[in-house]
Amino acid sequence: MIMRSIDEQGYHFEEWLTPAQIAKDVQQVAEQISADYKNKEPLFVVVLNGAFVFASDLLRALKDIRCEVTFIRVSSYFGMSTTGQLQFIVPLQQVVENRDVIIVEDIVDTGLTIHQLKAHLRGLGASSVKVASMLFKPNKLEYEDARPDYVGREISDEFVIGYGLDFDGFLRNLGSIYKVQE
Ligand code: IMP
Numbered sequence: 001m002i003m004r005s006i007d008e009q010g011y012h013f014e015e016w017l018t019p020a021q022i023a024k025d026v027q028q029v030a031e032q033i034s035a036d037y038k039n040k041e042p043l044f045v046v047v048l049n050g051a052f053v054f055a056s057d058l059l060r061a062l063k064d065i066r067c068e069v070t071f072i073r074v075s076s077y078f079g080m081s082t083t084g085q086l087q088f089i090v091p092l093q094q095v096v097e098n099r100d101v102i103i104v105e106d107i108v109d110t111g112l113t114i115h116q117l118k119a120h121l122r123g124l125g126a127s128s129v130k131v132a133s134m135l136f137k138p139n140k141l142e143y144e145d146a147r148p149d150y151v152g153r154e155i156s157d158e159f160v161i162g163y164g165l166d167f168d169g170f171l172r173n174l175g176s177i178y179k180v181q182e
Helices: 019-036 052-061 112-123
Strands: 005-008 011-017 043-048 068-078 081-090 100-108 128-136 150-154 177-181
Touching (some): 011 019, 019 128, 019 150, 052 068, 052 100, 068 112, 100 112
Parallel strands (some): 043 068, 043 100, 100 128, 128 150
Antiparallel strands (some): 005 011, 011 177, 068 081
């Protein structure tokens, strides 16, 4: 579903990245990961719900990479702000011990989610843990270890929706990414 602007719960959103622009960003991330993991067999840990769209495009754009994929579901957000507490709604199903793990996220904001997830995965014995995020808000980062290793695009401190990103659970299915207008 593609639209130039969206009105939701009194907020106005304008299209910021078109599907073609997103595809270019994803391609560039896929090329970097393909080069870095050439002779490895990474395990992608996709953070549900938001990252499923990015992960689907990213994994299919990888070149000559033998990999596995698994999912984890965490929650720390309601509406437009964080609650600061990470909950494991769907825990990890896969053994990560001695694996090269790549966490796939939709967006890194304060970094709290990734900070906690990395600690969790390291605690389970992963040999390396890297992060690929479609979007990254560097100005909002509070946890330096959560800085993503692979980023589709950086964004200033604005709320965005679409391409997996939601507003109160809705609008994840939008093919473009939209920014809220103040
Ligand atoms: P962090 O833990 O503060 O880095 O927040 C990461 C999570 O917050 C992401 O996985 C998203 O679910 C959510 N989030 C942060 N910023 C946005 C946004 O602009 N739009 C939609 N969700 C967001």
